Amino acid sequence: ANVSPAYVTNQKVSWSSTNPGVLSVSDTGYIEAKSEGTARIQVITENNFDNQTDIITVDSFPFALSPEPSFSLTDRIAISATGDHLIRGGVQPAPALYYSTDKAKSWTKSNLPDSNMIQRLVLSPDGSLAAGAVVGGYIYTSSNHGADWTKKTASGARNWVDISIADDNQTIVACPDNGFMFFSKDKGETWTRVPNLQSLAWRAIATARN
Numbered sequence: 001a002n003v004s005p006a007y008v009t010n011q012k013v014s015w016s017s018t019n020p021g022v023l024s025v026s027d028t029g030y031i032e033a034k035s036e037g038t039a040r041i042q043v044i045t046e047n048n049f050d051n052q053t054d055i056i057t058v059d060s061f062p063f064a065l066s067p068e069p070s071f072s073l074t075d076r077i078a079i080s081a082t083g084d085h086l087i088r089g090g091v092q093p094a095p096a097l098y099y100s101t102d103k104a105k106s107w108t109k110s111n112l113p114d115s116n117m118i119q120r121l122v123l124s125p126d127g128s129l130a131a132g133a134v135v136g137g138y139i140y141t142s143s144n145h146g147a148d149w150t151k152k153t154a155s156g157a158r159n160w161v162d163i164s165i166a167d168d169n170q171t172i173v174a175c176p177d178n179g180f181m182f183f184s185k186d187k188g189e190t191w192t193r194v195p196n197l198q199s200l201a202w203r204a205i206a207t208a209r210n
Contacts, residue, residue, distance in 0.1 A: 016042050082123040087130055087146035097121075097132075099146030111148045120162050121146075124169040129187055131172050133160035139174055141188045152188035166207040175202035 015025040019039035025031045031041060086100045088107070097118065098107040112118075120133040123146075130142040132149065139155035142148060158176040165172055173183045173194075178201050181194040 013043050013045055082125060082127040085123060085127040085145045087121045087123060097146065101145055108147070110146050119160055122163055122165050124165040125167055126169050128169055129165060131163050131165055131188065133163040133174055135159055139163065139188055154189065155182070155191050161202060162205040164205050164207040173205055173207055175205045177201060181205065
């Protein structure tokens with residue numbers, strides 16, 4: 001991990017996993033899947049000045065996630081994995097998004113049309129659809145595993161905080177941090193506000209499997 005700003009004297013960080021039986025992490029940030037499930041990976045500076053946490057769900061294994069491409073510790077980092085396909089993004093030192101189709105053995109920089117902050121990245125259960133939520137921006141989708149992205153203007157420019165794709169691999173549900181919840185049944189082309197749901201300060205969203 002790269003610690004920023006550069007003038008920070010203590011550059012040492014430590015890595016940990018809340019569920020080592022699902023995901024293990026080495027002292028250098030190398031993450032390896034051990035079984036299906038969900039774990040929280042945290043990296044924190046030695047002086048507790050700052051920390052970064054990511055929640056990773058393992059849908060199939062084995063796959064290993066290398067610490068490259070790297071982003072500085074103060075980034076907002078988003079990651080998602082389904083089978084062989086992974087997408088990873090961050091905003092420091094410059095907005096960037098990468099994708100992998102070989103279980104993180106290699107990474108390719110993707111087409112990121114918006115320089116705003118990447119808040120959340122998700123892949124559909126079958127890996128055919130990727131979706132990204134941008135803080136202060138729009139929802140984006142990709143049909144080629146994260147290589148190219150299309151802005152879904154119908155979603156509206158909102159302060160999106162989380163996004164999820166249902167088991168049908170085309171229904172997307174998303175929520176802003178202070179407002180209503182929205183869903184799309186056509187891979188983001190049209191959006192509808194969830195009825196009978198009050199405006200709240202949302203922080204996370206999920207779709208049930210099966």
